[in-house]
Structures are given as structure tokens and as C-alpha cells.
Amino acid sequence: MKTTLLSIATPTGKRFQKNVVQINAEIAEGRIGVLAKHVPLVSSLKTSLFSIRYEDGKIEHGVVAGGIFNVTGAEVTILTIDYVFESEIDVSRAKKEIEKIKKELSNNIKDAQKKALNERLKYEELKIELKS
Numbered sequence: 001m002k003t004t005l006l007s008i009a010t011p012t013g014k015r016f017q018k019n020v021v022q023i024n025a026e027i028a029e030g031r032i033g034v035l036a037k038h039v040p041l042v043s044s045l046k047t048s049l050f051s052i053r054y055e056d057g058k059i060e061h062g063v064v065a066g067g068i069f070n071v072t073g074a075e076v077t078i079l080t081i082d083y084v085f086e087s088e089i090d091v092s093r094a095k096k097e098i099e100k101i102k103k104e105l106s107n108n109i110k111d112a113q114k115k116a117l118n119e120r121l122k123y124e125e126l127k128i129e130l131k132s
Helices: 091-106 111-131
Strands: 004-009 015-020 022-027 030-035 041-053 059-071 075-079 083-085
Touching (some): 015 041, 041 111
Parallel strands (some): 004 075
Antiparallel strands (some): 022 030, 022 041, 059 075
């Protein structure tokens, strides 16, 4: 099977880089599945679930906290605030984060802060959804 190089990077330096057969994600235009030699495209990436299929048939699921989704034909690059694979998710920690975020949202905050907190909330809720 043909593969494409998938790179995921965050501002904190957390990186993932492997050859994969397919990447499924939710971009601004909707759900997309990218195979090797996909036509070039750049889009915003929604805070959502994503999946990766490897050459051996293994599928790995994860959650991504929005960002940029760039396909060059030879590789796919995801630039995001954060991401996590299902195997790395700590449900109790995600639940604590949700409670913390909900408390912050109950305060009188600016719309920009509220939007950022709602994105963080969605990210944490998707972690729990993926694990259940």
C-alpha cells in the first residue's frame, strides 16, 4: 500500500511523525479521508476525533484540539494546540479538567475567553467520548 508521511506538531514541541495509509479528520469543510498522493489542500481543523490507518491495518484513534490541516500530496501536516491518542487518555483527569473549565465559564468573562474555554471543554469531552 502507498503511504504518506503524517506530521503532527504543537507549540510545546509534542510531535508525531510516521508513514500512514490514511488520515481521517474533521476540517472546516466537513469530514475528510486522506490517502497517499491526495490533492493539495489547506484548511482549518476542527476540535474533533481523528483516526490514522497504518500499513499493517492497525487503526489508531485520537482527539485533536483544532488547528491547521495541510496536505501537499507527499505529506500531511497537522499544526494544533494539542492532540492525544486514545491509549494516552486519562478519563479521571479529563473529568477534572471539565469541572475546572465549567467553573471558569460560570464567571463573567469576555467572549473571546468564553470561546477558547468552550473549545477546551469540547476537547476534554471528546476524550471521554472516545474512551467510552
